[in-house]
Amino acid sequence: MNKKAEKEINAKERYTTSGIPLKIYYTTDDLENFSYRENLGNPGEYPYTRGIYPMGYRHFAWQQGNIMGFGLPEDTNKRQKYIMGAGAQSYGGKVGMNIAFDNPTVNGYDSDHPLAKYEVGKGGVLIDSLEDMDRLFDGLPLDNMNVGLIIDTPGPIILAMYVALADLRGIPRSKLSGVVRNNPLARWLFSKTSIFPPKNSLRSMVDCIKFCVQELPNMNVLILDGYDCREVGSTAAQEMAYPLAKGIEVIRACLKEGLTIDDFAGKFSFFLSFYNHFFEEIAKIRAGRRVWAKICSEKFGAKNAKTGAMRIHLQTAGSTLTAQEPLNNIARVAVQALGATLAGVQSLSTCSYDEALCIPSEKAVRVAIKTQKIIEHETGICDVADPLGGSYYVETLTNEMEEKIWKIINEIEKRGGFVKAMETGYLEQELVNASFRSQMEIEEGKKIIVGVNKYVENEPIMYAPFTYNPKTREIAVERLLELKRKRDNKKVEEAIENVKNAACTGGSLMAAYIEAAKAWATLGEIYGAVKEVFGEYREETPIFPRQVKWQVGRV
Amino acid sequence: MGQRKLRVLIAKTGFDAHDRGAKFIAVGLRDGGMEVVYTGCFQTVEAIAGIAVQEDVDIIGLSILTSSHVDVVRDLKRFLEDKGRGEIKIICGGIIPQQDVPVLKEELGVCDVFFPGTPLKEVIERVRKVGNVT
Numbered sequence: 236m237n238k239k240a241e242k243e244i245n246a247k248e249r250y251t252t253s254g255i256p257l258k259i260y261y262t263t264d265d266l267e268n269f270s271y272r273e274n275l276g277n278p279g280e281y282p283y284t285r286g287i288y289p290m291g292y293r294h295f296a297w298q299q300g301n302i303m304g305f306g307l308p309e310d311t312n313k314r315q316k317y318i319m320g321a322g323a324q325s326y327g328g329k330v331g332m333n334i335a336f337d338n339p340t341v342n343g344y345d346s347d348h349p350l351a352k353y354e355v356g357k358g359g360v361l362i363d364s365l366e367d368m369d370r371l372f373d374g375l376p377l378d379n380m381n382v383g384l385i386i387d388t389p390g391p392i393i394l395a396m397y398v399a400l401a402d403l404r405g406i407p408r409s410k411l412s413g414v415v416r417n418n419p420l421a422r423w424l425f426s427k428t429s430i431f432p433p434k435n436s437l438r439s440m441v442d443c444i445k446f447c448v449q450e451l452p453n454m455n456v457l458i459l460d461g462y463d464c465r466e467v468g469s470t471a472a473q474e475m476a477y478p479l480a481k482g483i484e485v486i487r488a489c490l491k492e493g494l495t496i497d498d499f500a501g502k503f504s505f506f507l508s509f510y511n512h513f514f515e516e517i518a519k520i521r522a523g524r525r526v527w528a529k530i531c532s533e534k535f536g537a538k539n540a541k542t543g544a545m546r547i548h549l550q551t552a553g554s555t556l557t558a559q560e561p562l563n564n565i566a567r568v569a570v571q572a573l574g575a576t577l578a579g580v581q582s583l584s585t586c587s588y589d590e591a592l593c594i595p596s597e598k599a600v601r602v603a604i605k606t607q608k609i610i611e612h613e614t615g616i617c618d619v620a621d622p623l624g625g626s627y628y629v630e631t632l633t634n635e636m637e638e639k640i641w642k643i644i645n646e647i648e649k650r651g652g653f654v655k656a657m658e659t660g661y662l663e664q665e666l667v668n669a670s671f672r673s674q675m676e677i678e679e680g681k682k683i684i685v686g687v688n689k690y691v692e693n694e695p696i697m698y699a700p701f702t703y704n705p706k707t708r709e710i711a712v713e714r715l716l717e718l719k720r721k722r723d724n725k726k727v728e729e730a731i732e733n734v735k736n737a738a739c740t741g742g743s744l745m746a747a748y749i750e751a752a753k754a755w756a757t758l759g760e761i762y763g764a765v766k767e768v769f770g771e772y773r774e775e776t777p778i779f780p781r782q783v784k785w786q787v788g789r790v
Numbered sequence: 791m792g793q794r795k796l797r798v799l800i801a802k803t804g805f806d807a808h809d810r811g812a813k814f815i816a817v818g819l820r821d822g823g824m825e826v827v828y829t830g831c832f833q834t835v836e837a838i839a840g841i842a843v844q845e846d847v848d849i850i851g852l853s854i855l856t857s858s859h860v861d862v863v864r865d866l867k868r869f870l871e872d873k874g875r876g877e878i879k880i881i882c883g884g885i886i887p888q889q890d891v892p893v894l895k896e897e898l899g900v901c902d903v904f905f906p907g908t909p910l911k912e913v914i915e916r917v918r919k920v921g922n923v924t
Contacts, residue, residue: 338805338856350834353858354804467810558885558906591906592885593857667813674814678910687907696905700887703857777809777830779817 251515253472261627278620282528286579287544291620299323300582304335304360308370311360325381333383335359342429343389343762346711356707382413390417391443395748414455433654435769437488446745460506468670475523476643484653504546509571518632520578548582556591560686564588594701671780722755730754738768796921797847801829812853822914839869854884
């Protein structure tokens with residue numbers, strides 16, 4: 236190829252996933268009307284572009300929030316102790332535990348339900364009752380822990396079981412710290428698992444938020460998630476805009492209930508992804524912080540500037556991992572983790588190299604934890620806050636991402652807000668179109684994935700899959716039978732009636748859940764009771780991409 | 791004279807709702823000249839067998855990411871045979887370890903297993919082969 240042609244190809248336009256064109260280099264001209272005070276602020280100062288803490292990572296490094304969970308509660312308990320041994324820890328030396336629940340639990344079903352037949356204990360831990368919670372947290376200090384209850388629609392019920400466990404162990408509720416995901420609307424859009432009709436979903440969310448504001452001052456009440464959005468195939472701007480738009484909707488619902496924004500919005504946190512395009516991802520995070528700060532303070536008039544400080548838990552993007560040549564994933568995750576810490580996240584979950592294929596093996600999860608420790612202790616990242624601040628490229632890209640994000644939020648607001656946009660299928664259509672577009676880029680070789688469509692080794696995909704205990708379901712079912720035999724079933728009946736009453740009359744659902752948990756009602760029984768009153772939201776017809784003409788880079 | 795189009799059912803079982811791949815394949819096969827029926831999520835295996843019979847499909851494509859492939863295929867075959875349609879072909883995709891492929895193919899008669907990253911063009915060719923269509 237001659238030099239001229241080569242130069243032409245290299246000078247071809249380049250774009251980020253959100254469609255932002257990239258110059259060959261950036262200068263002061265690109266930041267002509269840029270104001271340090273207004274657009275950036277120092278780290279820890281409104282609008283938090285440079286991070287939410289003035290000390291950066293000098294005080295506390297980010298927490299190792301590697302999500303995990305599988306099998307019986309005692310299996311997960313064992314894996315938790317293993318990763319603690321490998322160095323995983325939460326803020327201030329607390330125990331951090333980020334728990335994934337199995338599909339039946341996530342949908343509010345017990346392990347003995349026929350629909351759960353193939354999935355008990357797969358992809359997450361099973362929890363059927365307060366007894367299982369006791370096993371899950373065996374030997375772990377509930378009063379010195381940051382727990383992540385990563386579960387949405389039945390999330391409040393799981394939280395109620397956690398509170399009930401603390402009550403039984405004599406631990407004051409004020410010492411309980413962590414987060415409950417509590418985001419049924421996310422479930423609908425990104426994973427099609429069970430939710431209540433949108434109005435009742437909001438009701439369920441707000442009930443839990445209210446309870447936490449009153450009873451659990453150190454528990455965060457909601458995770459607004461972009462990660463799942465991204466995994467479905469969205470662009471970076473969509474990944475940031477959707478949870479922000481959802482946040483607006485939930486704020487409105489809470490304000491209607493008589494809460495003031497400074498009571499609760501500071502207890503929201505965000506769950507984001509770190510994908511391939513290194514600088515777009517960093518810009519996305521910095522821009523997102525700025526937008527959320529403006530939403531809380533300017534749109535909703537928060538009096539305390541800290542209310543709009545976006546706390547971020549980030550997981551390196553699972554869908555960038557390849558089944559081919561799994562060891563390559565270590566490099567991918569390291570780069571993504573580095574980017575996330577440069578962007579200043581509070582909590583980081585690094586994927587394991589075999590995670591494209593199975594639940595992480597012990598060996599692989601250890602590498603994932605050590606990756607974080609290497610970044611923390613060997614790179615000097617923790618010495619200076621927001622090291623990329625002031626880069627012509629990064630600041631310009633941050634500004635352009637902010638514009639894109641606002642555009643999407645305003646489009647959603649124009650359609651009546653997140654819930655209405657969800658109900659009309661608009662949001663899903665956008666996601667499906669974006670997902671299709673990104674897959675076609677891979678198919679057409681426009682997006683290169685090393686080992687998959689370029690630099691391919693012709694080796695079979697061999698790995699030692701995670702071995703599930705085949706008796707998991709059997710044991711769980713037996714335990715349920717035993718539980719139902721031992722307990723006072725009349726008390727359970729009354730407690731379930733109370734749950735239904737609370738749902739009908741607008742009373743406190745959380746209080747009813749806690750009483751039911753203490754009476755040894757199962758998750759399925761409690762969730763079933765609420766579902767009876769609230770109903771279930773089902774997809775009418777699946778949404779497919781229309782025949783959208785896609786072009787690389789233009790959105 | 792056109793050949794009868796190949797009819798394919800794309801299905802997901804139980805609570806496994808990660809449908810990004812399944813939807814992509816469904817549209818890809820349709821664009822590749824087949825008639826595709828998509829079951830959506832939350833289907834029991836029995837329901838999938840029922841839909842397959844009702845829609846008179848040639849092939850059932852199962853998308854499974856929850857390690858339940860062997861059990862699901864075994865039960866699906868049983869339900870199909872009960873309905874007298876044991877000849878409907880089964881193919882699988884998703885997350886399936888290489889170790890389980892012999893069990894699926896030799897013991898349970900699965901016609902093809904697709905690993906992640908298989909290019910769409912190849913998927914279409916291989917599905918046509920399963921359906922004995924050129």
